[in-house]
Amino acid sequence: MKNSNITRRNILKAVAVFAAIPFVDMVSRRSALFAAGIEKFSTELVKDGEVVSGAHWGILKHTIKNGKVVSSQNAMKSSVKNPFHSATADLIYTQSRIKYPMVRKSYLENPKNPKPELRGADEWVKVSYQDAIKLIAQELKATYKQKGAEGIFAGSYGWKSSGNMHNSRILLHRFMGMAGGYVGTTGDYSTGASQVIMAHVMGNLEVYDQQTSWDVVLESSEVVVIWGADPLVTLRIAWSVNDGQGLEYLEKLKKSKKKIICIDPIRNDTCQYLNGEWVAPIPNTDTALMLGIMHTMLVSGQYDKEFVANYTYGFNDFSAYVLGKKDKIVKDAKWASEICGISEKTIREFAELFYKKRTMLLSGWGMQRAHHGEQPHWMMVALACMIGQIGLPGGGFGLSYHYSNGGAPTATAGVIGGMSIGSSASGAAEWLVQGAKYSFPVARIAEALLNPGKTIDDNGKKVTYTDIDLIYWAGGNPVTQHQNINEFLKAWKKPRTIIVHEPYWTPTAKFADIVMPITTSYERNDISMSGDYSNLNIVPMKALVAKEGESVDDYQVFSDLARELGFFEQYTEGKNEMQWIEQFYNQAYKQYTAMIERAKELAIEMPPFKEFWKKNQPLTFLVPAENQSWVRHADFREDPILSPLGTPSGLIELYSNVIEKMKYDDCRAYPSWFEPVEWLGMKNKPAEFALLTNHPQYRLHSQLANTSLREKNAISGREPIWINTKDAKKKGIKQGDIVRVFNARGQVLAGAYVTDNIKEGVVKLSEGAWYDPQNPKEPNSLCKNGCANVLTIDIPTSKLANGNISHTGLVNIEKYTQKPAEVTAFTPPKVG
Ligand SMILES: Nc1nc2c(c(=O)[nH]1)N[C@H]1C(S)=C(S)[C@@H](COP(=O)(O)OP(=O)(O)OC[C@H]3O[C@@H](n4cnc5c(=O)[nH]c(N)nc54)[C@H](O)[C@@H]3O)O[C@H]1N2
Numbered sequence: 068m069k070n071s072n073i074t075r076r077n078i079l080k081a082v083a084v085f086a087a088i089p090f091v092d093m094v095s096r097r098s099a100l101f102a103a104g105i106e107k108f109s110t111e112l113v114k115d116g117e118v119v120s121g122a123h124w125g126i127l128k129h130t131i132k133n134g135k136v137v138s139s140q141n142a143m144k145s146s147v148k149n150p151f152h153s154a155t156a157d158l159i160y161t162q163s164r165i166k167y168p169m170v171r172k173s174y175l176e177n178p179k180n181p182k183p184e185l186r187g188a189d190e191w192v193k194v195s196y197q198d199a200i201k202l203i204a205q206e207l208k209a210t211y212k213q214k215g216a217e218g219i220f221a222g223s224y225g226w227k228s229s230g231n232m233h234n235s236r237i238l239l240h241r242f243m244g245m246a247g248g249y250v251g252t253t254g255d256y257s258t259g260a261s262q263v264i265m266a267h268v269m270g271n272l273e274v275y276d277q278q279t280s281w282d283v284v285l286e287s288s289e290v291v292v293i294w295g296a297d298p299l300v301t302l303r304i305a306w307s308v309n310d311g312q313g314l315e316y317l318e319k320l321k322k323s324k325k326k327i328i329c330i331d332p333i334r335n336d337t338c339q340y341l342n343g344e345w346v347a348p349i350p351n352t353d354t355a356l357m358l359g360i361m362h363t364m365l366v367s368g369q370y371d372k373e374f375v376a377n378y379t380y381g382f383n384d385f386s387a388y389v390l391g392k393k394d395k396i397v398k399d400a401k402w403a404s405e406i407c408g409i410s411e412k413t414i415r416e417f418a419e420l421f422y423k424k425r426t427m428l429l430s431g432w433g434m435q436r437a438h439h440g441e442q443p444h445w446m447m448v449a450l451a452c453m454i455g456q457i458g459l460p461g462g463g464f465g466l467s468y469h470y471s472n473g474g475a476p477t478a479t480a481g482v483i484g485g486m487s488i489g490s491s492a493s494g495a496a497e498w499l500v501q502g503a504k505y506s507f508p509v510a511r512i513a514e515a516l517l518n519p520g521k522t523i524d525d526n527g528k529k530v531t532y533t534d535i536d537l538i539y540w541a542g543g544n545p546v547t548q549h550q551n552i553n554e555f556l557k558a559w560k561k562p563r564t565i566i567v568h569e570p571y572w573t574p575t576a577k578f579a580d581i582v583m584p585i586t587t588s589y590e591r592n593d594i595s596m597s598g599d600y601s602n603l604n605i606v607p608m609k610a611l612v613a614k615e616g617e618s619v620d621d622y623q624v625f626s627d628l629a630r631e632l633g634f635f636e637q638y639t640e641g642k643n644e645m646q647w648i649e650q651f652y653n654q655a656y657k658q659y660t661a662m663i664e665r666a667k668e669l670a671i672e673m674p675p676f677k678e679f680w681k682k683n684q685p686l687t688f689l690v691p692a693e694n695q696s697w698v699r700h701a702d703f704r705e706d707p708i709l710s711p712l713g714t715p716s717g718l719i720e721l722y723s724n725v726i727e728k729m730k731y732d733d734c735r736a737y738p739s740w741f742e743p744v745e746w747l748g749m750k751n752k753p754a755e756f757a758l759l760t761n762h763p764q765y766r767l768h769s770q771l772a773n774t775s776l777r778e779k780n781a782i783s784g785r786e787p788i789w790i791n792t793k794d795a796k797k798k799g800i801k802q803g804d805i806v807r808v809f810n811a812r813g814q815v816l817a818g819a820y821v822t823d824n825i826k827e828g829v830v831k832l833s834e835g836a837w838y839d840p841q842n843p844k845e846p847n848s849l850c851k852n853g854c855a856n857v858l859t860i861d862i863p864t865s866k867l868a869n870g871n872i873s874h875t876g877l878v879n880i881e882k883y884t885q886k887p888a889e890v891t892a893f894t895p896p897k898v899g
């Protein structure tokens with residue numbers, strides 16, 4: 068999800084935003100810092116006052132009265148409001164908190180035969196913390212003995228909370244690695260297709276790499292094409308702690324009055340905010356649209372012949388495909404228009420405009436979370452090659468402007484690290500590092516659980532699923548976030564044991580066997596960087612309040628389990644929370660002092676840890692001017708021989724010999740158009756409307772659903788579904804009606820949001836509404852709350868990347884005429 072090791076450029080000149088201090092002061096303080104060693108720090112809670120902490124959505128200042136959080140707000144200056152900032156108190160005090168360790172009744176009665184089919188429908192029994200630890204340790208041992216490490220799945224994908232110390236997934240992996248190994252995962256849900264294809268095409272992930280600086284875009288781009296992205300929404304969060312810069316740059320983009328084109332089936336919040344020109348393709352057809360543009364360029368000769376000759380590999384093969392020489396289908400504007408629903412005139416205009424003006428193709432990731440999701444970004448690279456502006460200021464393409472403040476220039480900072488999980492390959496994105504003995508592509512989990520022994524193709528390799536009998540999940544919500552939930556639940560009911568760590572009674576907790584009540588990040592001390600790409604601040608994350616009820620930290624649980632299993636010392640290294648935090652800080656300090664020895668003008672005062680912690684303020688670093696004017700791929704453009712890409716040819720691959728050798732029928736050696744499994748243009752459509760499941764405006768996935776933000780979002784108490792005004796009229800649906808959305812995979816209730824801002828034939832139901840079955844005992848039960856994944860398809864993008872395809876699929880919609888059952892998603896389950 069994020070790259071924690073962004074390549075730092077040579078540092079030249081400080082930007083005089085923050086006062087720099089003389090270098091000599093830094094050095095003289097260094098000895099004081101390390102002499103202090105590890106000692107006790109005051110972790111006393113503030114009873115009345117203000118305390119800073121961090122969250123995915125920002126650096127937050129909290130007002131505490133009488134030992135309780137009463138309000139939270141942005142601790143930094145900003146000009147774009149982020150509604151998530153006010154959520155802290157709700158997240159701590161919600162009734163949906165898990166208060167005690169709990170075990171499912173049938174599991175507690177007989178762990179050897181625990182009736183997994185009753186998951187989600189059984190009663191729960193409260194147990195003591197000690198008993199819960201003993202039970203988990205006992206069942207882990209039993210499973211290792213019977214099935215070995217291949218019987219235990221601990222991939223545990225998820226967004227958890229911010230904080231480098233209490234990183235639940237890393238804590239789990241560290242624990243499982245020491246306990247004897249586990250089955251993990253490869254890739255992620257976010258960019259499953261793009262990160263794999265980009266490695267072949269650009270020799271880089273691209274999706275998690277730093278982008279050409281926003282300052283350069285603002286100065287040099289003439290046209291900004293926001294292609295399948297909604298940054299005004301998606302920049303509300305970051306993988307680490309949001310520094311808010313992405314939203315600030317959007318505001319500047321708005322003021323710049325540049326030509327903005329938004330290519331999206333939805334006239335999304337960003338398009339409305341920037342007043343962009345809205346161009347609405349049929350979902351999953353952008354590849355065809357791009358082919359139409361490129362065909363127009365090819366036949367008119369208006370494309371950068373020099374660029375394709377000098378910087379690409381296989382252009383002749385690719386252009387033969389565009390011209391129809393490979394399959395007798397000429398991919399001209401007319402052909403494209405019939406598939407994507409954009410007029411031939413617009414396609415021709417785009418061909419000329421993009422070529423003639425300095426154009427930044429700024430893409431989100433929605434269109435690659437689709438069937439054959441490898442193709443749209445590969446095709447976009449091909450288009451950018453024909454335009455010929457890759458490596459020029461404000462030109463080319465960018466796949467991460469909409470995410471975690473990509474394009475906000477990187478500061479010269481000491482970077483806060485984290486605990487090791489044993490086998491971390493240095494240089495890889497934190498998210499993609501794993502220490503598992505066995506693994507499969509993350510979104511294939513249902514198939515893997517249901518088919519032990521089955522072998523699948525994966526990016527030129529073979530992967531064989533193991534026989535999984537125990538699942539350990541900490542920091543994710545798969546029973547809402549995974550595709551085709553009804554099918555997924557069949558798989559989820561196969562293993563004998565499911566252990567979940569959660570602060571809340573999420574659907575995943577409700578469908579588990581053993582549930583540990585975890586603290587929120589506001590009840591423990593931690594530390595983080597902000598900004599992901601920018602590394603702008605080190606953020607202290609002080610505990611705001613005492614741990615609620617009997618809740619415990621993930622670290623506590625794993626330490627106690629490690630004691631039971633005999634590796635406490637190894638797991639904890641004898642360190643408590645604050646000692647780890649201090650260690651991370653001191654490592655960053657060391658790195659920073661070495662770095663600024665070469666660039667003294669960039670020195671800020673990085674105080675000893677004790678002082679930093681006491682100060683209760685983010686530590687802000689300086690951004691070198693060179694990074695503000697940084698242009699992605701400029702060095703490659705300058706000299707492709709001296710600075711080749713990491714591809715076999717060293718060039719941008721529009722034809723891949725590596726992929727050719729795989730001989731897959733669902734991903735060719737060059738970017739091409741494939742019909743998706745379900746789409747509006749197909750014959751014998753199984754349902755009427757194309758469903759998009761965008762990332763939500765008022766949540767981070769399923770997080771924040773249990774806060775007052777729900778009041779801004781829900782319609783008639785359910786997840787809103789966007790439907791075009793004309794479609795709604797045809798279906799007799801009015802604003803605010805409760806509707807039933809259904810297909811062969813399942814059915815949900817939702818609240819109708821009737822609008823002209825969505826293409827006819829398309830509906831949008833955002834991901835992340837907590838799965839809330841009307842009758843959890845019944846397979847395929849109606850979800851009362853509107854969980855999109857009840858309706859989505861669970862097949863891979865292709866054999867190449869095996870990404871999820873959550874933006875591909877068709878649904879029907881009708882007004883719901885029965886009395887709707889009450890939503891119980893946020894009500895704790897029955898305790899027996
Ligand atoms: N239909 C559809 N589905 C999608 C997507 C889509 O576009 N469409 N997008 C996909 C993508 S890109 C992603 S990234 C995934 C996201 O899927 P997830 O990451 O599974 O979603 P979250 O809701 O963030 O789940 C995080 C959980 O961690 C819990 N948590 C928070 N802090 C802690 C902690 O300190 N310890 C523990 N133990 N738990 C904690 C939260 O309460 C929450 O339940 O969803 C995917 N699913």
Ligand SMILES: Nc1nc2c(c(=O)[nH]1)N[C@H]1C(S)=C(S)[C@@H](COP(=O)(O)OP(=O)(O)OC[C@H]3O[C@@H](n4cnc5c(=O)[nH]c(N)nc54)[C@H](O)[C@@H]3O)O[C@H]1N2
Pocket residue numbers: 256257258294295296297300301302303304330331332333335348349350351352353430431432433434436437469470759760761762763764765766767768874
């Ligand atoms: N507020 C908020 N911000 C988030 C998240 C969140 O849950 N909430 N999640 C974070 C995470 S983990 C991720 S991975 C990123 C996800 O970031 P993205 O993947 O970029 O987000 P999506 O909403 O899935 O899709 C972006 C846009 O693509 C459009 N789209 C969908 N299908 C097509 C298509 O076929 N063609 C075209 N042209 N457009 C299409 C959608 O309408 C939407 O406007 O967001 C991050 N930011």
Ligand SMILES: [Mo]
Pocket residue numbers: 256257258
């Ligand atoms: Mo994601």
